Amino acid sequence: MTSEYVDALVETASDGISFDGLRVAGDGEYTFETPAVELTELSEAALRDVAAGSPYVTNWYFWHAQTPQKDDRWAFLRRVEDAPLESETDSIHDRYEALDDGVTTTWGQLEITVTLGTAGQREYSLSHVADGADSELHSYDESLQARELARLDDDGRYRPLKTAPTLGTGWEFSGLGPEALVEAVGFFYPATITNWHREQNGNLDVSHWTETMERQSGIYQVVTTWDRGEGHEHVEWVAESCCTDSQCLKRREWQYDEERELETHGGDGVFPCREPCSLVISAARKFTKLDAEPTHSYEFELTPSEKEQLEGLIDAVAEGRVGEIREADIGKDANRYRTRFLRARRFDEDSQLCGVPTEEE
Amino acid sequence: MPDALVIAAHGSHLNPSSSAPAFDHADRIRETGAFDEVRETFWKEEPAFREVLRTVDAEEVYVVPLFISEGYFTEEIIPRELRLDGWNTDSWDSDGTSATTATLTAADTGQTIQYCGPVGSHDAMSDVIVQRAKSVTGDPDVGEGFGLAVVGHGTKRNENSAKAIEYHADRIRGMDRFDEVQALFMDEDPEIDDVTGFFDVSDIVVVPLFIADGYHTQEDIPEDMGLTDDYREGYELPERVDGHDIWYAGAVGTEPLLADVVLERTVEAGADVRGAIEQVRNRTRMAVEMDD
Numbered sequence: 001m002t003s004e005y006v007d008a009l010v011e012t013a014s015d016g017i018s019f020d021g022l023r024v025a026g027d028g029e030y031t032f033e034t035p036a037v038e039l040t041e042l043s044e045a046a047l048r049d050v051a052a053g054s055p056y057v058t059n060w061y062f063w064h065a066q067t068p069q070k071d072d073r074w075a076f077l078r079r080v081e082d083a084p085l086e087s088e089t090d091s092i093h094d095r096y097e098a099l100d101d102g103v104t105t106t107w108g109q110l111e112i113t114v115t116l117g118t119a120g121q122r123e124y125s126l127s128h129v130a131d132g133a134d135s136e137l138h139s140y141d142e143s144l145q146a147r148e149l150a151r152l153d154d155d156g157r158y159r160p161l162k163t164a165p166t167l168g169t170g171w172e173f174s175g176l177g178p179e180a181l182v183e184a185v186g187f188f189y190p191a192t193i194t195n196w197h198r199e200q201n202g203n204l205d206v207s208h209w210t211e212t213m214e215r216q217s218g219i220y221q222v223v224t225t226w227d228r229g230e231g232h233e234h235v236e237w238v239a240e241s242c243c244t245d246s247q248c249l250k251r252r253e254w255q256y257d258e259e260r261e262l263e264t265h266g267g268d269g270v271f272p273c274r275e276p277c278s279l280v281i282s283a284a285r286k287f288t289k290l291d292a293e294p295t296h297s298y299e300f301e302l303t304p305s306e307k308e309q310l311e312g313l314i315d316a317v318a319e320g321r322v323g324e325i326r327e328a329d330i331g332k333d334a335n336r337y338r339t340r341f342l343r344a345r346r347f348d349e350d351s352q353l354c355g356v357p358t359e360e361e
Numbered sequence: 362m363p364d365a366l367v368i369a370a371h372g373s374h375l376n377p378s379s380s381a382p383a384f385d386h387a388d389r390i391r392e393t394g395a396f397d398e399v400r401e402t403f404w405k406e407e408p409a410f411r412e413v414l415r416t417v418d419a420e421e422v423y424v425v426p427l428f429i430s431e432g433y434f435t436e437e438i439i440p441r442e443l444r445l446d447g448w449n450t451d452s453w454d455s456d457g458t459s460a461t462t463a464t465l466t467a468a469d470t471g472q473t474i475q476y477c478g479p480v481g482s483h484d485a486m487s488d489v490i491v492q493r494a495k496s497v498t499g500d501p502d503v504g505e506g507f508g509l510a511v512v513g514h515g516t517k518r519n520e521n522s523a524k525a526i527e528y529h530a531d532r533i534r535g536m537d538r539f540d541e542v543q544a545l546f547m548d549e550d551p552e553i554d555d556v557t558g559f560f561d562v563s564d565i566v567v568v569p570l571f572i573a574d575g576y577h578t579q580e581d582i583p584e585d586m587g588l589t590d591d592y593r594e595g596y597e598l599p600e601r602v603d604g605h606d607i608w609y610a611g612a613v614g615t616e617p618l619l620a621d622v623v624l625e626r627t628v629e630a631g632a633d634v635r636g637a638i639e640q641v642r643n644r645t646r647m648a649v650e651m652d653d
């Protein structure tokens with residue numbers, strides 16, 4: 001083990017090393033510098049001596065030989081341990097001390113903790129932010145298993161949108177290496193690392209609503225007909241319905257078009273959304289048809305409480321609160337008994353509200 | 362040079378089993394270690410076609426569509442969403458069932474993409490259909506005394522989809538393995554509803570040429586064939602219909618040997634994965650023998 005990183009250091013020294021406070025150079029005769037020491041005119045044997053066990057050297061080796069070198073993955077792993085993206089010049093002791101206790105960060109609903117293993121290696125663990133120390137957790141160690149965990153929510157329902165805030169709880173990964181961590185995060189939240197990294201570098205390619213819809217073909221082409229002239233309130237409704245933080249943890253960066261920003265808040269998530277996703281496009285197809293329908297005047301006789309109950313019902317469904325309403329909590333608009341009472345009282349035998357037909361007869 | 366395999370499938374917003382074949386075949390190929398990276402990508406799930414290439418490290422990427430036929434998805438949607446520079450529908454120079462591969466550059470990432478034809482129109486798919494018949498009957502020698510029906514959508518949905526059905530039915534007929542082989546369709550003649558009318562032999566294996574199990578393979582086809590009045594009540598294997606025994610196989614895409622076709626597609630495009638193909642074939646062969 002020791003020889004591996006020392007060998008690598010000796011081999012690379014002639015190219016000059018400058019990383020996270022470590023500076024090594026030379027060929028045959030070497031210099032070795034850290035914020036604490038400055039050694040010159042070292043023989044290879046002497047260089048090997050100082051290098052063995054040096055946290056600066058193991059740290060250098062970890063980031064160059066044991067970490068995925070693809071820019072975005074590398075940058076993500078730096079973020080995970082709260083290290084600056086560019087190499088540090090200061091002492092790494094503070095970071096190593098923090099790593100000894102474990103450095104924790106979040107990514108959507110994921111909590112990632114990194115600790116120091118042997119010889120500068122990092123070990124990562126991964127769990128759900130909502131799971132605490134006293135939660136009962138199933139243990140996993142293969143990143144591929146994340147794909148299964150991401151499929152269903154805690155009620156066993158299929159999650160068509162990976163970044164919906166409905167990730168199931170009750171699991172943990174431990175002992176992951178850097179490659180495996182990146183892979184697991186990729187299964188939970190596909191492509192978030194790479195898009196986050198692009199954004200960090202100022203080159204996130206955002207495809208706004210209008211251009212994304214214009215690209216559609218087949219049954220989705222109809223969405224391009226959903227055009228309200230100068231206004232774009234319809235797209236505000238879509239963003240409010242599907243993209244707010246309560247529905248999706250991506251931070252929506254796409255707007256109506258290059259010039260016209262949406263007023264709806266894009267969310268506070270760490271990773272960006274660069275274009276309307278397939279779920280939103282499918283929904284928009286239905287919304288297009290709904291919004292194209294002309295309105296019609298109906299006359300219903302309702303009590304004030306019934307009108308408010310209908311509003312409360314819609315609200316409860318839209319916020320996903322129906323499941324929380326207790327069986328006997330008749331005071332709640334969306335309580336099942338109360339809703340059945342409304343139906344019994346106001347629907348006719350054809351399930352029409354107050355007996356009013358939808359189409360004129 | 363490191364290379365990657367991307368398996369591109371349809372996926373679903375509603376049905377979690379839609380993506381299962383893509384995952385399962387990807388895992389089989391992962392186990393062989395033939396590629397440095399293997400990724401699944403979907404039209405309806407994530408990672409989306411638009412973003413999958415950025416999640417791949419390799420400079421050279423083999424993309425294999427896990428679709429049955431050449432057409433809208435494989436010739437229009439996938440190349441558009443992957444941003445394959447210079448793609449056009451002649452790039453495969455195909456008559457509808459003869460696509461091979463096109464070498465293109467992804468405008469988004471600069472990677473070299475070997476864009477392969479879909480699994481469904483590859484010759485090796487005929488072997489998967491036969492393998493499916495072996496699996497569902499539990500008989501590695503199935504053939505004599507059996508008829509085989511290969512089932513798909515008709516031309517209404519996609520002309521090439523019907524072509525692929527006929528193509529494999531012809532090839533399997535040419536193997537002289539089954540007493541009778543028939544291509545049948547869901548929405549045109551010869552229609553699946555009359556399946557027993559097309560066969561003289563009493564035992565008929567029915568293999569739908571679909572990638573994933575879902576509404577068509579689990580509800581429509583069993584009810585159309587008269588295996589059951591209500592798919593929720595299930596049916597026997599084989600199920601007796603009009604004096605015939607029908608061995609209904611479900612979607613061919615769930616057959617483990619399909620991983621072999623994915624690999625064959627990459628071989629056509631220049632990948633050196635012969636060893637992996639052997640492994641996949643051996644494993645699927647062993648699986649049938651162990652079931653006996």
Ligand code: SF4
Pocket residue numbers: 163242243247248249250251252273274275276277278279280
């Ligand atoms: S379009 Fe909206 S719902 Fe879809 S991923 Fe982006 S933010 Fe989330």
